[in-house]
Amino acid sequence: MTSGRRRVPYLLLxxxxxxxxxxxxxxxxxxxxxxxxxxxxEEGFSLTWRFANFTDSISRFDTQFVRSFIYAGIATALCxxxxxxxxxxxxxxxGRWKNALLLAVIAPFFTTYLxxxxxxxTILFDNSPIVDALKFVGAVPDDGRVLDTxxxxxxxLTYNFLxxxxxxxxxxxxxxxxxxIEAGRDLYSSARTTFLKVTLPISMPGVIAGTLLTFIPAxxxxxxxxxxxxxxxxxxxxxxxxxxLDIKDYPIAAALSFVLMAMILVVVAVYxxxxxxxxxxxxxxxxxxA
Amino acid sequence: MQADRAGTAGTSIRRVFVAxxxxxxxxxxxxxxxxxxxxxxxxxxxxxxxxxxASGDLFVxxxxxxxxxxxxxxxxxxxxxxxxxxxxxxxxxxxxAKLQPRLQNGESEGRDILVVTDWMAKKMYDLxxxxxxxxxxxxxxxxxxxxxxxxxxxxxxREYSAPWQAGMTGLIVDKSAAPDVxxxxxxxxxxxxxxxxxxxxxxxxxxxxxxxxxxxxxxATADDWLAAIDKLxxxxxSGQIRDVTGNDxxxxxxxxxxxxxxxxxxxAVQLQADNxxxxxxxxxxxxxxxxxxxxxxxxxxxxxxxYEFMNYVYEPDNQAQIAAYNSYVTPVSGVQEIFQEEDPxxxxxxxxxxxxxxxxxxxxxxxxxxxxxxxxxxAFESVTTGG
Numbered sequence: 172m173t174s175g176r177r178r179v180p181y182l183l184l185x186x187x188x189x190x191x192x193x194x195x196x197x198x199x200x201x202x203x204x205x206x207x208x209x210x211x212x213e214e215g216f217s218l219t220w221r222f223a224n225f226t227d228s229i230s231r232f233d234t235q236f237v238r239s240f241i242y243a244g245i246a247t248a249l250c251x252x253x254x255x256x257x258x259x260x261x262x263x264x265x266g267r268w269k270n271a272l273l274l275a276v277i278a279p280f281f282t283t284y285l286x287x288x289x290x291x292x293t294i295l296f297d298n299s300p301i302v303d304a305l306k307f308v309g310a311v312p313d314d315g316r317v318l319d320t321x322x323x324x325x326x327x328l329t330y331n332f333l334x335x336x337x338x339x340x341x342x343x344x345x346x347x348x349x350x351x352i353e354a355g356r357d358l359y360s361s362a363r364t365t366f367l368k369v370t371l372p373i374s375m376p377g378v379i380a381g382t383l384l385t386f387i388p389a390x391x392x393x394x395x396x397x398x399x400x401x402x403x404x405x406x407x408x409x410x411x412x413x414x415x416l417d418i419k420d421y422p423i424a425a426a427l428s429f430v431l432m433a434m435i436l437v438v439v440a441v442y443x444x445x446x447x448x449x450x451x452x453x454x455x456x457x458x459x460x461a
Numbered sequence: 462m463q464a465d466r467a468g469t470a471g472t473s474i475r476r477v478f479v480a481x482x483x484x485x486x487x488x489x490x491x492x493x494x495x496x497x498x499x500x501x502x503x504x505x506x507x508x509x510x511x512x513x514x515a516s517g518d519l520f521v522x523x524x525x526x527x528x529x530x531x532x533x534x535x536x537x538x539x540x541x542x543x544x545x546x547x548x549x550x551x552x553x554x555x556x557x558a559k560l561q562p563r564l565q566n567g568e569s570e571g572r573d574i575l576v577v578t579d580w581m582a583k584k585m586y587d588l589x590x591x592x593x594x595x596x597x598x599x600x601x602x603x604x605x606x607x608x609x610x611x612x613x614x615x616x617x618x619r620e621y622s623a624p625w626q627a628g629m630t631g632l633i634v635d636k637s638a639a640p641d642v643x644x645x646x647x648x649x650x651x652x653x654x655x656x657x658x659x660x661x662x663x664x665x666x667x668x669x670x671x672x673x674x675x676x677x678x679x680x681a682t683a684d685d686w687l688a689a690i691d692k693l694x695x696x697x698x699s700g701q702i703r704d705v706t707g708n709d710x711x712x713x714x715x716x717x718x719x720x721x722x723x724x725x726x727x728x729a730v731q732l733q734a735d736n737x738x739x740x741x742x743x744x745x746x747x748x749x750x751x752x753x754x755x756x757x758x759x760x761x762x763x764x765x766x767x768y769e770f771m772n773y774v775y776e777p778d779n780q781a782q783i784a785a786y787n788s789y790v791t792p793v794s795g796v797q798e799i800f801q802e803e804d805p806x807x808x809x810x811x812x813x814x815x816x817x818x819x820x821x822x823x824x825x826x827x828x829x830x831x832x833x834x835x836x837x838x839x840a841f842e843s844v845t846t847g848g
Contacts, residue, residue: 211835234847298716401703405848410848414842
């Protein structure tokens with residue numbers, strides 16, 4: 172009886188673990204093997220444990236690595252600035268419009284990612300009314316353009332990943348006990364202080380989840396750079412694609428993917444260390460009590 | 462007691478983990494004998510044998526916008542074959558990457574005919590991924606193939622390839638915005654800064670830039686290729702060239718984001734339908750000539766049907782229907798005569814029937830030299846990914 176009950180958690184974990192073993196660990200293993208192979212398509216690839224593939228992939232594509240992290244960083248920051256007020260408004264001020272607004276946030280997902288991004292080409296092309304208007308107000312120089320620039324790629328990333336920032340922040344604000352805000356006011360705290368000392372800390376798990384959900388896929392994204400940027404905006408995802416499809420240097424493509432994964436892990440680890448894992452997981456004591 | 466039980470559960474979960482790792486490790490070791498690449502089939506190319514009357518199914522993979530809506534149905538009726546015609550080739554490199562692991566094992570995923578560009582046909586052949594034709598099975602192809610496509614350098618005897626269509630790489634220009642463009646060097650003219658696109662095809666773009674610098678592209682050295690790539694790199698870096706693109710340059714031209722592009726002849730005709738100002742311009746320095754070829758991959762289930770289809774599209778009447786649709790250079794003689802009666806404007810088109818005079822400075826699509834070719838490919842990839 173007891174023994175059976177003790178097995179329950181493991182049984183519940185089993186399908187997930189099995190899935191991860193087959194579709195994550197196993198491919199990762201294969202990719203790891205390919206990453207230390209050497210050769211060419213014509214002569215065949217052989218396993219020579221060439222770990223220099225990793226250092227090569229960094230030194231050859233450092234520009235694109237740096238570019239990817241900068242683009243993803245800016246896009247994540249922009250998402251946060253846009254998403255927080257919006258999530259706040261939906262959670263606290265929307266009233267009967269709440270569901271409609273949430274639907275509006277999710278609505279873009281009803282269309283495929285590719286088509287949504289392609290649509291921006293027709294919005295931002297050189298002779299579009301929007302670009303004319305931007306030129307008129309001086310936001311874009313008269314001989315400038317919007318499409319195929321760094322700006323359009325970052326804007327595309329921001330647009331495409333915005334819902335991943337809004338939803339976690341909304342979820343954490345929505346669960347918040349409103350009486351805490353009242354309590355803050357009762358203690359003669361200004362609205363600003365209440366927000367900074369009460370609301371913001373409580374919403375931190377949402378903010379951190381949102382930034383991770385935005386940043387991680389944005390670093391590896393290649394669709395936005397491909398469709399909204401020129402070759403000067405190519406990100407590391409585009410490099411992997413090119414090395415795999417055009418050059419057919421499978422080991423370098425695999426090594427690049429590993430390096431990217433390692434870099435993201437480091438950045439995320441530092442970030443969580445800095446932000447505090449309690450913020451992400453919830454307070455230890457709080458969980459203990461619950 | 463309880464601790465004991467917990468211990469048992471712990472042990473069993475550990476056993477599961479160990480078992481999983483053993484499986485994973487075994488499979489990983491199996492992967493060490495990785496079968497990515499490495500021909501080994503070289504030198505023993507088989508001939509796809511034709512066997513009696515064609516029957517059954519035929520699976521053709523081709524590029525989009527390469528066939529009209531009627532030909533396949535009419536062929537099915539005439540031959541009694543059931544045809545799966547898939548427009549699933551968008552890029553020589555991509556289709557190669559997709560099929561390579563299967564071809565390596567001698568399988569074609571059911572495909573009987575693939576259509577790939579000259580250099581890719583050669584590359585696949587050298588890797589042992591293609592079969593030789595049984596020439597006795599394709600008399601119509603032998604009879605009607607135009608003379609200047611009969612012995613290309615990559616397959617002098619046409620042993621394993623039959624052109625589907627040929628084309629020219631040159632300039633496609635929006636005449637309303639850039640009326641004076643006549644030379645490849647005009648893509649570097651500051652007047653058109655940010656309004657120029659070039660193809661992400663190494664063998665189209667770089668030879669044209671070399672031609673503009675007076676290099677004999679068919680005998681160019683790796684250094685010549687690299688110099689042209691450097692020149693392109695500088696122009697992309699400065700923003701003179703807006704983008705290095707695949708087939709999407711067509712959209713850039715249609716929207717007006719590009720006014721000068723290095724592009725493929727047939728696209729110009731299709732773009733003209735929407736914007737009459739867009740034209741194919743034969744560069745002063747000449748163009749690059751290529752063809753896309755029908756080939757029979759290893760493991761093709763029904764070569765007999767493939768030959769039947771090749772013969773069919775090489776009948777001038779059938780070919781006329783295809784050529785009228787896609788506006789590329791037709792490889793079949795006798796089509797021009799048909800157009801002269803049915804549609805004289807098409808018969809006069811230099812894009813479908815380029816005269817010797819029109820193509821006098823053009824070169825067949827060259828490959829980077831074997832020695833240093835990898836470096837050239839990497840350098841070009843570095844330009845297209847903004848390195």
